[in-house]
Amino acid sequence: AQSVTQLGSHVSVSEGALVLLRCNYSSSVPPYLFWYVQYPNQGLQLLLKYTTGATLVKGINGFEAEFKKSETSFHLTKPSAHMSDAAEYFCAVSDAGGFKTIFGAGTRLFVKA
Amino acid sequence: NAGVTQTPKFQVLKTGQSMTLQCAQDMNHNSMYWYRQDPGMGLRLIYYSASEGTTDKGEVPNGYNVSRLNKREFSLRLESAAPSQTSVYFCASVAAATNYGYTFGSGTRLTVV
Numbered sequence: 001a002q003s004v005t006q007l008g009s010h011v012s013v014s015e016g017a018l019v020l021l022r023c024n025y026s027s028s029v030p031p032y033l034f035w036y037v038q039y040p041n042q043g044l045q046l047l048l049k050y051t052t053g054a055t056l057v058k059g060i061n062g063f064e065a066e067f068k069k070s071e072t073s074f075h076l077t078k079p080s081a082h083m084s085d086a087a088e089y090f091c092a093v094s095d096a097g098g099f100k101t102i103f104g105a106g107t108r109l110f111v112k113a
Numbered sequence: 114n115a116g117v118t119q120t121p122k123f124q125v126l127k128t129g130q131s132m133t134l135q136c137a138q139d140m141n142h143n144s145m146y147w148y149r150q151d152p153g154m155g156l157r158l159i160y161y162s163a164s165e166g167t168t169d170k171g172e173v174p175n176g177y178n179v180s181r182l183n184k185r186e187f188s189l190r191l192e193s194a195a196p197s198q199t200s201v202y203f204c205a206s207v208a209a210a211t212n213y214g215y216t217f218g219s220g221t222r223l224t225v226v
Contacts, residue, residue, distance in 0.1 A: 009153065032212055043117075043203055043217035044156075051213065090155060094212050100171065101212065103148075103155040 002027045002093050006104035014112045019063075019078040021107050023091035026072060033074040034092040034101070035065055044090060050074065051096075061085070086111045115139050119204050119218035126194045126225045134189040134221050136204030144207045145187035146171075146215065147179060149200040156203065162187055194225045 007022035025031060032051050036044040048059025055067040061084075065076045074091060088108045094101035117138045126132055138145065143164050148156040158171030162181040176198060178190045187206075191198060201222050205215040 004155075034214055036215075036217075041220075043219045044205075044215070045217070046214040049214050096212065100158060100161070101146075101215065103157075105153055105155040 002031070002095070002100075002102045004091050004093050004102055004104035006089075006091050006107050008107055009105065010108050010110065012110040012112060013081045015083055016080050019076070019081045019085065019109065021076040021089050021091075021109065023065075023074045023076065023104060024072055025074060025091070025093045027093055027095070029095045032094050032096060033065075033067060034094075035059065035063070035074075035076050036090045036092060036103075038088045038090065038106075040087075047076070047089070081109075081111045083111050083113065085109060117204055117206055117216050117218035119202075119221050121221060122219065123222050124224070126191075126223065128195060128225060130194050131190070131192050132194065132223075133191075134202055134204075134223075135186070136188065136218060137186045138204075138206040138216070139185065140206065140208070140216065141184070142206035142208050142216070143184070145181065146205045146207075147177075147187070147189045148203045148205065149173065150203060150220075151200050159189065159202075191223075194223075196225045199223060199225045 003026045005024045034049045035047040037047045050067045058064045091104040120135045146161040147159040160179040162168045165184045204218040
């Protein structure tokens with residue numbers, strides 16, 4: 001069985017500060033890992049993904065995440081927050097087939113001016 | 114623009130009424146999914162269709178039925194709506210057997226009174 005835990009339902013940072021959103025997963029098979037972003041009243045949008053290969057993956061809008069198998073983690077980072085980054089972020093895990101992608105509960109990011 | 118289209122965007126139902134949520138994708142994707150989103154619970158899978166002609170239950174299928182009408186369309190039906198089904202419903206699709214990330218619709222906000 002697979003599961004995802006996002007640490008912190010709310011994270012608040014100042015504009016220009018580092019963004020760090022934490023995600024830990026469990027999976028009995030090699031995982032595919034994803035971060036999605038949801039802006040208010042919109043659907044989810046794929047931010048980045050890890051499938052195989054390089055463990056540091058870069059996504060849109062300057063975000064990146066690192067797959068650490070030993071720590072079962074896939075934390076999302078951005079060096080400098082922008083007001084437009086305020087949204088809800090979801091970590092997700094699936095196997096290669098992807099028929100049952102499991103989503104975390106989400107972390108809402110607030111960016112203060 | 115290519116993508117996943119959901120209708121309606123908003124709906125209010127009385128307890129016991131029925132309705133069908135429509136979803137269509139024009140990306141020639143094989144697999145389609147229905148999720149519900151509730152505060153603090155992330156997204157939970159209701160039903161999915163791995164390919165045209167097949168459907169399977171997800172995590173929370175009770176009270177719902179689905180139809181994969183053709184490769185493009187995947188509908189979700191509530192036969193007798195209950196207040197517990199008040200939620201935001203998202204349809205998603207993915208191209209092939211390997212999950213490189215879902216494309217989501219913009220959602221249907223359903224309120225059952």
